[in-house]
């Protein structure tokens with residue numbers, strides 16, 4: 001039976017995501033009420049710039065005082081789509097203290113301080129949901145937290161940043177320049193307020209931290225995630241990948257160690273074979289593989305960024321949180337009981353593509369091969385291209401520890417015949 005008294009919702013932020021949340025809450029009000037069992041009322045919208053015209057947003061609901069809004073006392077759910085650490089963290093904490101549950105899309109905050117936020121929610125009998133924080137519209141947080149709660153997840157691997165995937169896709173398929181592609185991604189609402197977060201891999205690293213924590217039932221913060229962004233990827237890397245039958249993607253990879261005693265989490269560009277399903281993920285789409293003991297391999301795919309897709313995930317959480325409120329219950333909180341430590345990047349084992357500029361004279365190849373052998377890194381293939389006394393040597397290795405590869409590269413740089421290390425890229429998905 002439908003409750004007539006509405007559940008009151010405060011919306012913090014009315015930008016790309018917030019404006020879509022407000023629009024869908026208004027246009028789908030009847031369906032939302034039927035699905036929840038009570039009407040949901042948008043009771044206030046906190047904005048920073050009230051002068052900005054927002055189509056379809058009732059002017060009387062708009063305020064610049066977000067703190068007063070979350071302290072009102074009659075708010076059941078706060079939706080935080082401001083982004084960043086402060087004031088978002090303070091507002092969420094205040095919301096819990098005043099009895100509200102919280103839905104957030106803020107990966108930066110959850111990856112930095114998720115444990116404290118979960119503790120605050122639990123202390124006040126409230127919910128903290130953040131499906132939109134990882135891979136936009138794609139259901140991933142709740143499937144990991146709930147549907148896979150009976151299984152043992154060993155690996156999560158995928159593309160979790162729409163902006164960088166959009167840039168790489170445009171560079172690869174249309175030959176667009178990096179800045180042009182980034183501007184387009186920003187105009188389409190995919191990029192963060194500061195797109196450095198996207199291109200330097202901070203956004204993907206935040207998502208990797210959240211995924212690793214939930215998947216392995218431990219605590220992982222963004223500081224535990226090895227991070228390399230897109231800015232070092234050159235057109236030559238992309239061309240070299242093509243020659244190998246590969247493409248370049250920015251990947252997030254979270255793994256349980258073979259002995260089960262630790263986990264790793266990393267974000268970096270990588271070459272993947274064109275035959276791998278991740279190679280065909282275009283534009284701002286995301287795709288994530290989850291590998292677990294009982295289920296085997298699962299693939300999650302869909303729009304990873306953009307106002308309406310992200311609002312879809314926010315509204316899904318809103319419905320869940322409202323249902324919990326009506327039932328007088330809360331959903332699952334933090335599950336970090338395994339306390340598995342996060343190992344450093346040096347312990348990660350994978351394959352590498354290394355491009356060296358070398359002198360084109362006899363014996364160089366043997367010298368280079370010896371350095372690899374001395375560091376225990378086995379070579380799979382070597383390709384050499386010479387011009388004007390200089391040559392480019394492309395080495396692809398078998399699987400080796402990241403620390404061994406770093407020492408190898410350090411020793412290669414010491415060789416007189418090695419003029420420079422043009423690029424080092426990991427090779428994944430084989």
Ligand SMILES: NC(=O)C1=CN([C@@H]2O[C@H](COP(=O)(O)OP(=O)(O)OC[C@H]3O[C@@H](n4cnc5c(N)ncnc54)[C@H](O)[C@@H]3O)[C@@H](O)[C@H]2O)C=CC1
Nearest residue numbers: 013014015016017046047048081082083105106305306310
């Ligand atoms: N745009 C996207 O595709 C996705 C965004 N997200 C996350 O959603 C959140 C919001 O992102 P967008 O909507 O894209 O950003 P946005 O920059 O378009 O919107 C944020 C809005 O919050 C407002 N704001 C800032 N401080 C405020 C304050 N103290 N009080 C009230 N309003 C304030 C800003 O003026 C802005 O309008 C971020 O955490 C972002 O990481 C998550 C998934 C996808």
Ligand SMILES: N[C@@H](CC=O)C(=O)O
Nearest residue numbers: 161162163191192305
């Ligand atoms: N900037 C992010 C938005 C969604 O999380 C991205 O590009 O993926």
Ligand code: NA
Nearest residue numbers: 131134136138
């Ligand atoms: Na999601």
